[in-house]
Amino acid sequence: MSVLSYLQKIGRALMVPVATLPAAAILMGIGYAIDPSGWGSENALAAFLIKSGSAIIENMSVLFAIGVAYGMSRDKDGAAALSGFVGFLVVTTLCAPAAVAMIQRIPLEQVPAAFGKINTQFVGILVGIISAEIYNRYSQVELPRALAFFSGRRLVPILVSFVMIVVSFILMYIWPAIYNALVTFGEYIQQMGSVGAGIYAFFNRLLIPVGLHHALNSVFWFNVAGINDIPNFLGGQQSINAGTAIAGITGRYQAGFFPVMMFGLPGAALAIYHCARVENKAKIASLMIAAGFASFFTGITEPLEFSFMFVAPVLYLLHAILTGISVFISAQMHWIAGFGFSAGLVDMLLSVRNPLATQWYMLIPQGVVFFILYYLVFRFTIKRFNLLTPGRELQVVGDEADGYDTDVDTVLLSKGDETQALARRYISAIGGSDNLTGIDACITRLRLNVKDSAQVNESLARNLGAQGVIRLNKESVQIIVGTRAEIIASAMRNVLAAGPVSAARSVSQIAAPETAPLAVAPSAAAARPVVVSLMSPITGDIVTLEQVPDEAFASKAVGEGVAIRPTAPEVLSPANGTLVKVFGTHHAFCLETDTGAEVIVHIGIDTVMLNGQGFTCLVEEGSKVTQGQPILMLDLEYLTAHAQSLISPVVIANMEAFGTISAVATGKVIAGQTRLLDITAK
Missing domain, CATH: 3.30.1360.60 (Glucose permease domain IIB)
Incomplete structure (x- = not known):
């Protein structure tokens, strides 16, 4: 499985815990709006709402450990989820400051500050992945009779516990180095003014998936390197009087996030919705509306960001770049508004009366521009590169929206x-x-x-x-x-x-339906008019169907035609028509020609087992295509090494509707140039 395919698998697994975040974000946002200065200490209702929401938000890492372990397990079993939770407890307990001090025999005050930030999304996802892989490999192991009680699924949490001890030992040595490197980097770029603000924002977003953005935030938002942006801004006139804040400067590491969180990300959500399959839009709309509203109202962006950061990493990179640009623009133009919680509507309204806010209203037109920019960039990129954002990877039916993780696409049934x-x-x-x-x-x-x-x-x-x-x-x-x-x-x-x-x-x-037997008219009928000529979709060498190492194709049970052994990576449309089906793993497609012939192009034998690796689909299912239009790109090196066979059948599945089929080409064929098959009328 390719790295991208594996990341998409992680992304689909994350959809379950991510779906819980918008509600938590909204609860906290409303609570903070009720009691903006006391964070619930001065209002019981605000405290109730804030604590309810924070119970979820502050435990995102453990939710990710459980959700990823469950979502990536092969049979979605609760034992995998339990193993993820067990693994997370082991790692975070062993890497907590007190445990590190005891294990390394050093005073608690000498424990690196990084261990106070070990409870991150990165650790949760890492633990979830490892737990799922252990579950998939060992959940069916049978131990000797004396230990039979611990066989199968019961064995997995035990194995995970031991593996996490090793993981914890490794983290004890590499985690502080990573954390401190980010702090040093932040202290370096703070000298670069507005450009440094943009660079900071870029890496702030880029580090969200692993939870290490806190290391950078401590440099720019709090008093690690003398900036103290959030406390100084919230101090308002008092901070100015004390000489700790500068109007037009303090808050520049915050202001540019407002156009992104309030406008840009909702624009991205709209693009993802518009790019979803028609039958999936109702499901995706509910997810995108909730996540987009949470981002706009409260500035909590994780529900939306985690919906695409793993399934479409290129989009997340573009999001980080656009965030950096936004923060640079607002810092350069001295359009300043600050926040105490996050860059949502609640904090913008609260910062309006702060004396440090400078031309804060200009962040709104900047936000409108970024809404349009995010929408156009996301929509173009999704369509151009056929990215599997939510709603595009499969067709959701009924209640199957819990992670978008099935082995094959499900299809809405008209009958x-x-x-x-x-x-x-x-x-x-x-x-x-x-x-x-x-x-x-x-x-x-x-x-x-x-x-x-x-x-x-x-x-x-x-x-x-x-x-x-x-x-x-x-x-x-x-x-x-x-x-x-x-x-x-x-x-x-x-x-x-x-x-x-x-x-x-x-x-x-069993009542027998009315079916016509698969038949090919005798050769004497060859004088009938040719209704469609298929061009070779693949460059390579002709192989007869009888030579295909698959009984279904060799016996012509699937259909009549020929096969080709590919020598070039491009797969083209053999005729004008509609791409009625592209298999989820992109190893095969069905084209209905304008004359009604159902042409199946199947790349290799048992290539469905490769889970899409080695194949890139260039055209969406349901699209009208023309003869010679590229449909797939093959990684021949990978497929040659991993496929059972690369011999690729090209067959007509509904020959009962036609007369004869004749192979025109022999020997070598060239995609889009060599006439392959002629089909006559019945």
Whole structure:
């Protein structure tokens, strides 16, 4: 799995804990608005709201440890979440100042200040990742009988505890060095004036994912290097009289955050919403509205930032750059407003009457500009590079919005009841729910794990419309059902969730749908007019379907056509038409030509197991494409090393609607230039 794919997996896992943050941010914002100076000490309601919200915000790191461990575990089991929590407790306890003093045999006052900041998002995410990997690897281990109680999932928290001792030991030595390096860096750039303010803001955002922005904040906001921006600004006239603050200067490390938090990030949220799939927009709207409002009203940006920082790191880099530009502009122009909590509407209104606020109102038009800038930059980047921001990576159905983490895309069903009935019958044909242990799908086939493949009734499956049944071994079966494979697989999961399904015993128990057999007209019909000619989508060498190392393709159960062994990375559209399906892992796509032919281009064999690594999709599902338009880019070096085979079938899945198919090309073919297949009318 590539680094980007792994980061996207982390990002999807973070969606569960991130979804709790907007409510906490709003509670704290309202409480702070009620009691802006006392932080709840002078108002019971304000204290209640602030403490309620801070209970979540101040424990983000442990929420991340639990959420990442749970979200990245292969079966989303509670034991993984428990392991994340256990691991977090071990690390933060061993790396707490008192523990460090005891372990290293030094006085408490000599413990580096960095250990007071060990409870960060970085540690939470790190612990969650390690816990999930241990769970995925060891949750099914069986110990000797005497220790059988600790086998499987019970073993994972024990292993995590020991691993975290090692992690803690490493952090004891590298954490202070990292923390102190950031403080030194902050002290250096403070001499650079407005430019230094912009550089600080850039790194402030860039360090949010690992929680180390506190090291920089201590330099510029508090009295580590003599700046003391927040305390001096909040001191108002008293700070000026004491000579500790300078009007037009004090607050410059704060002011530029207002245009970003109040305007820029909500613009980014709008772009993410507009770029989501149509069927996902209702779900994404609720998330983006809550996160955008939290950013605007309170200045708490983590709910929004964590929604895209891992799934689309390039967007987060652009966000950091734009933040740096905003802080530089406001510092250079001496547009100053400060905050005590964060750069949201509440703090802006409170800072208006502060004597240190200078032309604070200019931050509003600057914010409007940044709203537009963020929207345009985010929307262009998401579309141009097909980034998998929330709502784009899969199609959310029903209540499946908890992390956007499924193995295959689920699809909205226009014929829900009919599909559910068909799915139930397939389960019956497989031997019922008692025989079925796992459901997956490729672009044309159901990939099923069963207890005994001998219980699968092939004749019943064919009566349901299956084009073939392949028994790979005793526990693995593939059923060729065509391009609706993912829809049927999703419906099968829903049926199983509703209750058990019994095995079918005869053909009469399963109503046979009206299906036309897959057939190719005899060669005598070749005189019929050619309705579509397909150009080769791939540059490479022609291989007959019989030579494809996959029974489904070799037996022509998936469709008629040829295969190509790629020698160049670009995959083009073989004809004009609509890209009706792009598989989630980008290893295959289905094109419906303008003449109605369903063309499946499948790169390699069993490449679905690579989880998208080695493939870059250039066109969105549902797009109209023209012949020769680039669809995919392949990393041939990676695929050659990791794929079972690179032989890539190009087949017509609905030949029953046409007459004959003939292979025109032999030998070597060039993508977009060599005529590959001719299809005639029926």
